[in-house]
Amino acid sequence: MMKTRSTNALANGIENGALLVAFAVFAVFLLGPAFYVFKGSFENLSVSLISSDGGWTLQNYVSLFQSGYFIYVVNSLVVCITATVLACTISLFCAYCLSRFRFKGRGFVFAAIMGGQFFPWIILVNPIFIVFARTGLINSQIGLILCYTAFITPFTIYLMVGYLTTIPKSLDEAAIVDGASRFTVVTKIILPIMWPGMVAAGTFGFLQSWSEYLLALALITDNAKKTIPLGLYQYFGDVQVDWGAVMAGSVVATVPTLLLFLPLQRKLVSGLTAGATK
Amino acid sequence: MTLSPKMRTRMTVFWMLLPTFLILIGFYLFPTLYNLELSFSDITLLKLKKGGDFVGTTNYTEFLTSSSFRDIAINTVFWLTAISVSVRIVLGLLFALLLNSKFLKSMRLTTIARLMLLVPWATPPVVAVIAWRWLFDPTYGPINSWLISSGLISDPIAFTANLATVWPAIITIIVWNTTPLIGVSLLAALQTIPEDLNEAAAIDGANRWQQFRFITLPYLMPTISVLTLMSVIWTFNNFVYVWLTTGAGPGTFTNVLATEVYMKAFIDLRIGYSAAIGVSMAVVMAFFGAMYFRYFGLTEMQDKVG
Numbered sequence: 001m002m003k004t005r006s007t008n009a010l011a012n013g014i015e016n017g018a019l020l021v022a023f024a025v026f027a028v029f030l031l032g033p034a035f036y037v038f039k040g041s042f043e044n045l046s047v048s049l050i051s052s053d054g055g056w057t058l059q060n061y062v063s064l065f066q067s068g069y070f071i072y073v074v075n076s077l078v079v080c081i082t083a084t085v086l087a088c089t090i091s092l093f094c095a096y097c098l099s100r101f102r103f104k105g106r107g108f109v110f111a112a113i114m115g116g117q118f119f120p121w122i123i124l125v126n127p128i129f130i131v132f133a134r135t136g137l138i139n140s141q142i143g144l145i146l147c148y149t150a151f152i153t154p155f156t157i158y159l160m161v162g163y164l165t166t167i168p169k170s171l172d173e174a175a176i177v178d179g180a181s182r183f184t185v186v187t188k189i190i191l192p193i194m195w196p197g198m199v200a201a202g203t204f205g206f207l208q209s210w211s212e213y214l215l216a217l218a219l220i221t222d223n224a225k226k227t228i229p230l231g232l233y234q235y236f237g238d239v240q241v242d243w244g245a246v247m248a249g250s251v252v253a254t255v256p257t258l259l260l261f262l263p264l265q266r267k268l269v270s271g272l273t274a275g276a277t278k
Numbered sequence: 279m280t281l282s283p284k285m286r287t288r289m290t291v292f293w294m295l296l297p298t299f300l301i302l303i304g305f306y307l308f309p310t311l312y313n314l315e316l317s318f319s320d321i322t323l324l325k326l327k328k329g330g331d332f333v334g335t336t337n338y339t340e341f342l343t344s345s346s347f348r349d350i351a352i353n354t355v356f357w358l359t360a361i362s363v364s365v366r367i368v369l370g371l372l373f374a375l376l377l378n379s380k381f382l383k384s385m386r387l388t389t390i391a392r393l394m395l396l397v398p399w400a401t402p403p404v405v406a407v408i409a410w411r412w413l414f415d416p417t418y419g420p421i422n423s424w425l426i427s428s429g430l431i432s433d434p435i436a437f438t439a440n441l442a443t444v445w446p447a448i449i450t451i452i453v454w455n456t457t458p459l460i461g462v463s464l465l466a467a468l469q470t471i472p473e474d475l476n477e478a479a480a481i482d483g484a485n486r487w488q489q490f491r492f493i494t495l496p497y498l499m500p501t502i503s504v505l506t507l508m509s510v511i512w513t514f515n516n517f518v519y520v521w522l523t524t525g526a527g528p529g530t531f532t533n534v535l536a537t538e539v540y541m542k543a544f545i546d547l548r549i550g551y552s553a554a555i556g557v558s559m560a561v562v563m564a565f566f567g568a569m570y571f572r573y574f575g576l577t578e579m580q581d582k583v584g
Binding site for chain 2: 015016019020022023026027029030031032033036037040090092093094096097101103109111112114116118119120121122123124125127128129130131133134145147148149150151153157181182183184186207210211213214217218228229232233241242243246250253254257258260261262269
């Protein structure tokens, strides 16, 4: 009797040890790459491969911003924030209508919104490029903003519809009886209540556009208009990679997304797989 | 002029929906149809002003019979999509099961694990590629220096330039960047399984594998299928990982449909031909999209709002 108990305890111990080891392997896999980039961004890498003196330095960041990285950061902020605000405004009204009214074409809008989330943008690059080339929107931030607005709108509508269904319709009706217009209802009553939902949708939209690469690559060639993802790849020269600058630039590109992601994570998961887990 | 309340509501709905309709038409519907038109023409970037001539299905037959078609199709379907999606589903499932195990839960590691998952998840794909290119780098990269110092290899391996390692390298990057979503979603689904189901099964003599096979897995299956389908759709037409890791190289060894569309349009300047490849991709995607709608998509969103 004693013996089986001690072998059981041993088996348990081995199993728990194995679980911990597996956890550690996952931890290294998940965190290792980010850790090395972070570490590398503070090391002196650019001189030569042997001369890594092991000291910490801010030199990578200093030379990164001296070489004009700042302009990419500003461009990214301008484009992504404008697109996010536009998309959220458009989505708010659309989501409101979808959740409150039945109208012709409602099914089409639903289908388009679900489809839009998975739309292969690689296919749209050619036609959009031609239209933009003919209308002078190549190398224009307005063009990129329009694309990103269109790119993030389906998902922001989707998130907001979910949020709006939790707000009782009796609220709007009471205001309508008091003589408020629908527009006032949305801006004065609905918006304050669904502010958290707006923030979540906006954060998501911002993150989406912040890391977008393909459209920016096709539409922007002027260095002064480039966004962070494009700008980062400037430092991969034809012959030699300026690793110090690339690492520092990567850290600058990732810190905002990490900070924004933190509060958003749970919401995103429940939104994405809601249909499957209900 | 005064409008009846019903008309007024109609007008309001119209104005509120107008911007969305403009976006859907201007950036989704019109470009898709225009792309279809382009695919039947010989338009190039050089004669953009003049436009192209109608050439029928020449672009399609040229692409489908071209010598590179087979390789591109295999790369896209097998390596980029099938392998990378399977690996991330399996890894995500393993990680979720691990975090849901009694022992790790009792160690209170779940919150830390969520934070750990956040790091690759929040990393923009561009930066994910950079991070791994650094790890894989033959002269500076930590992986090569470990392998050399541990005596496993004597010369550094250029992981992203070597034919034997380039696909596994690309897949590693995709998996690193996209597995967290799978892991977190599956963990959330695992946590909805009632505890007493497994206990009852254990009392009836089911071993752990049987519990997993006949309780956990069936419970997770809807989530696994929606995640698989979503991942397939996202990955099949993904451009950024392959392009930034290898530029479709060495040579055209890792060329996939998305990179072929880009290269044909913006390097060879053959917009029409590139559009035909895009339309071919869209047809495949439409099939998966229809599956998604059929099983999960439309019904779910409409159920929610009624």
